[in-house]
Amino acid sequence: MSTGEPRHEAVDLPPVRRRVREAPAIGLNLTSMIDVVFLLLIYFMVATDFKQAEEVYRLDLPERVEGMSVDPFQLDDEPLRIMVRSTGPGDEEYRIHIDGPWGEVADFEGLYEFLDSRRLDGMGGGLFAEDHPLVVIPGADTRWSDAVGAFNAAVRAGYLNITFEEISS
Amino acid sequence: MANLTPMIDVTFLLIVFFVVVSQIVDLESVDLELPAPEQPATHLPVEEPRAVVNVLPGNEGRSRGYKVAGREYQPTPEGLAGLRDALVLLYQSTPTMRVNLRADRYTGYRWISPVLKVIRQAAGIADVGLEGASLNLVVVREDA
Numbered sequence: 156m157s158t159g160e161p162r163h164e165a166v167d168l169p170p171v172r173r174r175v176r177e178a179p180a181i182g183l184n185l186t187s188m189i190d191v192v193f194l195l196l197i198y199f200m201v202a203t204d205f206k207q208a209e210e211v212y213r214l215d216l217p218e219r220v221e222g223m224s225v226d227p228f229q230l231d232d233e234p235l236r237i238m239v240r241s242t243g244p245g246d247e248e249y250r251i252h253i254d255g256p257w258g259e260v261a262d263f264e265g266l267y268e269f270l271d272s273r274r275l276d277g278m279g280g281g282l283f284a285e286d287h288p289l290v291v292i293p294g295a296d297t298r299w300s301d302a303v304g305a306f307n308a309a310v311r312a313g314y315l316n317i318t319f320e321e322i323s324s
Numbered sequence: 325m326a327n328l329t330p331m332i333d334v335t336f337l338l339i340v341f342f343v344v345v346s347q348i349v350d351l352e353s354v355d356l357e358l359p360a361p362e363q364p365a366t367h368l369p370v371e372e373p374r375a376v377v378n379v380l381p382g383n384e385g386r387s388r389g390y391k392v393a394g395r396e397y398q399p400t401p402e403g404l405a406g407l408r409d410a411l412v413l414l415y416q417s418t419p420t421m422r423v424n425l426r427a428d429r430y431t432g433y434r435w436i437s438p439v440l441k442v443i444r445q446a447a448g449i450a451d452v453g454l455e456g457a458s459l460n461l462v463v464v465r466e467d468a
Contacts, residue, residue: 185328185332188332189328192339199338199339199346209369209463209464209465210364210366210367210369210462210463210464211368211424211461211462211463212460212461213367213422213459213460214458214460215456215459216443216444216456216457216459217456218444218447218448218453263361264362293433293437295432295434295437296432296434297433298385298430298432298433299359299379299427299429299432299433300360300429300430302436303359303361304362306461307361307363307365307366307463310365311363319437319440321437321438322434322438
């Protein structure tokens with residue numbers, strides 16, 4: 156018996172694909188910042204590497220009290236005076252003269268050998284104690300490097316009481 | 325995806341370190357050709373209170389002034405008096421400080437001797453004791 160109603164047949168239709176819109180990823184692109192940061196880091200590291208190793212000589216400048224009476228029996232030893240002059244623009248152009256009967260030495264190595272050989276060694280040899288006062292006297296036009304070279308020779312030779320003479324104004 | 329946060333943190337810390345250090349170095353030191361003696365009998369600088377006096381190099385072995393704590397002083401009697409006053413203030417705040425003297429290797433001694441005198445006078449005015457001023461003569465090791 157027919158009811159007159161259309162027959163519906165099951166048809167396998169493909170499932171409806173719903174297009175789900177994904178939310179856009181929110182985030183900063185850090186690449187360019189990291190590039191810049193690394194460039195800065197490399198710059199500072201390289202710039203810092205250019206600095207040379209600085210070292211120091213220790214030196215005391217004792218106060219001079221004018222008019223202070225000095226006990227003549229407690230006078231210091233007569234200082235050994237070392238005069239340094241630059242004689243030309245070259246690094247090797249200088250002259251060193253040691254006050255007293257000793258005269259000139261050829262270079263800073265000669266000054267070191269002179270001072271080292273005359274330092275009291277505790278076995279009867281030598282002439283000057285290690286705390287004997289030494290005064291380096293650079294000329295007004297003496298290069299600072301030559302003044303420091305003479306100072307270095309005295310420090311190397313083991314002397315402890317070394318100073319520079321100031322130019323009187 | 326790698327987590328870059330710690331790396332960026334460390335990198336920024338390094339940058340801040342280098343920036344701060346370079347500013348401190350610029351404040352204290354001037355670009356000089358320091359003396360480089362052969363076989364130097366020097367010490368490494370000890371960490372202690374200090375003031376740095378730079379003798380600024382000029383032409384032909386002259387000096388164009390002195391620089392302390394970022395401030396320049398002319399090589400004139402007035403400039404030297406200003407330098408002495410600045411050092412007195414520093415000595416009064418830190419009597420045990422040492423003075424690092426930095427001078428160019430080609431500068432003539434006539435420009436450096438007044439600085440030695442001023443440092444000695446400043447220590448005397450600030451009454452740091454009979455030991456007087458303690459200096460560090462700064463040189464550079466070229467074999468380092």
